[in-house]
Structure formats: structure tokens, C-alpha cells
Amino acid sequence: MARNAFEWTETPQFPPTHYVDTAIYTNDQLFREEQQKIFNKCWIIACHESELPNAFDYRTFNHPGGAPLIVVRGEDMQIRSFYNICPHRGNTLLYDPVGNAKRITCIFHAWSFNTTGDCIDISRGKQGYQERFGCEKAGLREVKTGVACGGFVWVNTDDDCCSLKEYIGDAMELLDGHLDAPLEVFHYHKAIVNTNYKLWHDTNSEFYHDYMHYFNRITGMIQPGYFDRKYTGYPNGHASVGSMAIKYDAYEGSKQRGVGWPGLAPGGWVLIDMFPGMTYNLRTSVLRMDTAIPLGPNKLLIEFRGLGLKSDTPEERAERVRDHNQIWGPFGRNLHEDLLGVHGQGLAMREGTDSKWVIHGREENMTIHDEGGMRHFYAEWSKRMGRLASAPFDETTLT
Ligand code: FES
Ligand SMILES: [Fe+2]
Structure with a gap:
């Protein structure tokens, strides 16, 4: 073993909030417990x-x-x-x-x-x-x-759950005024990936992985303002990332966007992660919604929806569809990169390998490459599950 490969054998030298045990991504019993304590209790x-x-x-x-x-x-x-x-x-x-x-x-x-x-x-x-x-x-x-x-x-599915309003709380505040006009789904597709649902939601909760996206590096990471964006955590495990102006014209082949979105500055972007696996992603002319539906601990169905305004003219709609598909459609660029990311992670975390910990330790003042979004998610996960996500996995502690 390489001299410095400590993470394979030793508990990470971070607080327990800054790493998780990989069993939470692979173990069948833990997944059944998540169904009861998380999915059957959340909106x-x-x-x-x-x-x-x-x-x-x-x-x-x-x-x-x-x-x-x-x-x-x-x-x-x-x-x-x-x-x-x-x-x-x-x-x-x-x-x-x-x-x-x-x-x-x-x-x-x-x-x-x-x-x-x-x-x-x-x-x-x-x-x-x-x-x-x-x-x-x-x-x-x-x-x-x-x-x-x-x-x-x-x-x-829980008759005794809190109200939907209470569940959402203030988590949608960055989208206030942007979702008032009736919307319409114009695109739907789904992907079934051999991975855990949390790994998908993690990609929507950290942007350090923008290194994987050529498009995001060019239109986002190298542009002024990118590192000013901040994560905000809300009760019940939800989180948002603030807006910035995306320089779409920095991407070769892109053209100036012709249609905008109510109340959103041109090039604006708002992303809101709703616990335990839904993401609102509003960029300039299109709203994308991801819903992560686990089929088991190692199999995930992700539903992707693209939405425009119900009042769109045919020309406006065509433009939104184009904008959507270039990046997020099944033949677009970003989505596949994300799917490769979680698929690769999923394979590496198979039970029986030595892969024991995943580190969520980046701290950058809660700006875009800080992993506080993931830590916020796992704090809620740990609360609902009654066990720390970083606790060494032991089947006897399962309820
Ligand atoms: S009517 Fe008999 S199972 Fe539905
Ligand atoms: Fe991504």
C-alpha cells in the first residue's frame, strides 16, 4: 500500500460531521431503514x-x-x-x-x-x-x-406528517417571485443508474465537481463572481446556492439567450436542494427538476423534467427546449458527466472493497466549493436515522 494511503485504513482526521461511512451508500438493511424513517416521513x-x-x-x-x-x-x-x-x-x-x-x-x-x-x-x-x-x-x-x-x-405517506408548508419552510425563498406564473413540463426523461440516491443528491449539493463539467468551467468557474456564491442551509435538510450571472456566450457555439424567466436577471441561476432528493435548478430560461427515486441501495431512478411557462409562444418554447437540451437533455453534455461521476463512485463503494470513508471536509466559508451543502444534508439524515452517517457501520445498531 502507498505510504500515505491512510484513508483506506484509518478514520479520517476530521470531525465526525466531515466524513461518512460508505456503508450508508451500499447496505441493504440501512436502505430499508431509510425507507421507513426518511422516505415514508418526508414530502x-x-x-x-x-x-x-x-x-x-x-x-x-x-x-x-x-x-x-x-x-x-x-x-x-x-x-x-x-x-x-x-x-x-x-x-x-x-x-x-x-x-x-x-x-x-x-x-x-x-x-x-x-x-x-x-x-x-x-x-x-x-x-x-x-x-x-x-x-x-x-x-x-x-x-x-x-x-x-x-x-x-x-x-x-405519513398521515401524521407536518404540513407541506412547514416542511418547505423558507427553503424556497431564492425562488420567490420566479415560480408564480403557471409552468408546464416540456421535457421528461429518466435514467436508471447503479448507484445510491444520496450520491446523486450529493452532486447537486456540491460544486467542487464543476471540474468535471467543461461547460461549467468555461461559463462559470473562470468567470468573476463564481467563488462568491454561498450555500445556505435551511431546516429539514434543504439548502440553496445563490445566483450569479452565467456567461453563456463564453461557451463555443452558444448564442445570446433570447428568452428569460420572470423576475430572474439575465444569466441568473438559482439551485435549491430539497431533502431527501429533489432539486430545483433554474437557469436563465429553463427550470430543471430532478427527483431521485431509489429502487434499492445500489439502484437509482432519476426523473428529469424541463419546464417552461405555460404562456410560452411556440417560438419561446422552442428556444427553451433548445437551451434545455444543449446542457441537460439526454443528448446534452452535463447530465452524462454527472451520471458518470455517481456511477463511478457507486462502483468504487461496493461492499467488500476497502473503501470505508467518504470525506466531506472542504471548508471555504460556505462558498461554492465548500462541502457544507453535503454536511447539512447528512446532519438531517443522521437526525432522522438516529445514527451518525459517520458512525462505523455495525449491523447490531440497526433498529
Ligand atoms: S376486485 Fe378483487 S382484488 Fe380488486
Ligand atoms: Fe454536475
């Missing part, structure tokens, strides 16, 4: 209201806590969520990812439900159950749902 973005424009439109959503959900707009235009599980014998109700259903009928024994979750028909109900059981006792299991912060649909 999670399921989709955007513009994806359900009409009455009876629905989307299915695999909640990261494990419950399959239906998000549906009722006749009253309210958006509600339910388990996508029939109360009769537990069959899946809706199979398509999107659709429109005035009535949701289970394929198994044909019980039917409306979009407010009421049972409206039990086939041969009277014959089989007489007066003992009927529709009034057979509704769908509703899940708390709210629409907020730019028209996103948030769900919480």
Missing part, C-alpha cells in the same frame, strides 16, 4: 400539475418508501393520491404510467372506484356480502397530497 415530489391537465387524468408513481401510488385529478380539478392497490385482495389497480379514468375498475374481480377514492361498485356485492359489507367500507387508501412551489405535486 416527496411525485409529478407536476401540468402532467395532469384535465379532470380524470392520472399518473402512477412508485413512491420511494415502497408504496405504489396513483396521482389523479378529480372532477373538481383537485389532485389527490391513493395507493395503487385494490382494497379487496390487493391487486394493482392501474398499470399504465399515464391515462384518463373516470372510473378505476380493478381487473381482478371488477370492483370500481371514482377519482375521489370512493368505491362505487362491488360486483355481485349484495349476493356475496348481503348487508355485512358494502361500498361504504371499501374506499381507496388516500395519501396526503399538496401542490406547491411552481405547481409540483407533493405526496407524504
Whole structure:
């Protein structure tokens, strides 16, 4: 072993807030614990209201806590969520990812439900159950749902959770005034990566990795103001990074942006990380939303949405789509670099290797290359899990 390779064998010489045990990225039992203590307790973005424009439109959503959900707009235009599980014998109700259903009928024994979750028909109900059981006792299991912060649909599977407003707190203040006009999703794609969800959220919580992005080095890092940007941590594990003017014209092939965003200075940028895995990323003409949906400790589904204004003219929309795709689309540049970053990290942290610690130790007065954003996340993670993220992993401490 190289003489100075201490990190493979020794606990880092940092405070316990400044590193984590790699088991938190790989261990199956820890992941089950995260589902219970984090995903099933936090508000999670399921989709955007513009994806359900009409009455009876629905989307299915695999909640990261494990419950399959239906998000549906009722006749009253309210958006509600339910388990996508029939109360009769537990069959899946809706199979398509999107659709429109005035009535949701289970394929198994044909019980039917409306979009407010009421049972409206039990086939041969009277014959089989007489007066003992009927529709009034057979509704769908509703899940708390709210629409907020730019028209996103948030769900919480915990009936006793705090309100969505309380959960968000002041964390969205940098986007105040920028999300008031109705928005519309114009781009959606997903990536399934062999990594842990936290590694993805980490890339959105530290910008030291701008070294990986040619585009960001040119348009950001070498420009005045880049190192003035500051991280701000908020209650519940959320964090934001302040704006700066991005010099898009410094990137070869870029042209001056023709469309802007309400209230945002030209070239402005705001990034807000919402615990445990959602990121608002507003740059000049486009809002990008990432939602990290873990499928297991070592498998992650990331949903990417690009949004413009609902009021866009076709020309404005085309420009936003171009701006979005150049950097963030599936054929753009930045996203793949980020995916390579977390994929490589994920491989290096496989259980059974000697990789034991990840250091979050950079301190630069909470400016852009400070790793305080990650430390803020792991402080919340540790609080909710009842264990320090840096605590040496020991299966006997699992609850
Ligand atoms: S399981 Fe749905 S009607 Fe029987
Ligand atoms: Fe990145």
C-alpha cells in the first residue's frame, strides 16, 4: 500500500460531521431503514400539475418508501393520491404510467372506484356480502397530497406528517417571485443508474465537481463572481446556492439567450436542494427538476423534467427546449458527466472493497466549493436515522 494511503485504513482526521461511512451508500438493511424513517416521513415530489391537465387524468408513481401510488385529478380539478392497490385482495389497480379514468375498475374481480377514492361498485356485492359489507367500507387508501412551489405535486405517506408548508419552510425563498406564473413540463426523461440516491443528491449539493463539467468551467468557474456564491442551509435538510450571472456566450457555439424567466436577471441561476432528493435548478430560461427515486441501495431512478411557462409562444418554447437540451437533455453534455461521476463512485463503494470513508471536509466559508451543502444534508439524515452517517457501520445498531 502507498505510504500515505491512510484513508483506506484509518478514520479520517476530521470531525465526525466531515466524513461518512460508505456503508450508508451500499447496505441493504440501512436502505430499508431509510425507507421507513426518511422516505415514508418526508414530502416527496411525485409529478407536476401540468402532467395532469384535465379532470380524470392520472399518473402512477412508485413512491420511494415502497408504496405504489396513483396521482389523479378529480372532477373538481383537485389532485389527490391513493395507493395503487385494490382494497379487496390487493391487486394493482392501474398499470399504465399515464391515462384518463373516470372510473378505476380493478381487473381482478371488477370492483370500481371514482377519482375521489370512493368505491362505487362491488360486483355481485349484495349476493356475496348481503348487508355485512358494502361500498361504504371499501374506499381507496388516500395519501396526503399538496401542490406547491411552481405547481409540483407533493405526496407524504405519513398521515401524521407536518404540513407541506412547514416542511418547505423558507427553503424556497431564492425562488420567490420566479415560480408564480403557471409552468408546464416540456421535457421528461429518466435514467436508471447503479448507484445510491444520496450520491446523486450529493452532486447537486456540491460544486467542487464543476471540474468535471467543461461547460461549467468555461461559463462559470473562470468567470468573476463564481467563488462568491454561498450555500445556505435551511431546516429539514434543504439548502440553496445563490445566483450569479452565467456567461453563456463564453461557451463555443452558444448564442445570446433570447428568452428569460420572470423576475430572474439575465444569466441568473438559482439551485435549491430539497431533502431527501429533489432539486430545483433554474437557469436563465429553463427550470430543471430532478427527483431521485431509489429502487434499492445500489439502484437509482432519476426523473428529469424541463419546464417552461405555460404562456410560452411556440417560438419561446422552442428556444427553451433548445437551451434545455444543449446542457441537460439526454443528448446534452452535463447530465452524462454527472451520471458518470455517481456511477463511478457507486462502483468504487461496493461492499467488500476497502473503501470505508467518504470525506466531506472542504471548508471555504460556505462558498461554492465548500462541502457544507453535503454536511447539512447528512446532519438531517443522521437526525432522522438516529445514527451518525459517520458512525462505523455495525449491523447490531440497526433498529
Ligand atoms: S382484488 Fe380488486 S376486485 Fe378483487
Ligand atoms: Fe454536475
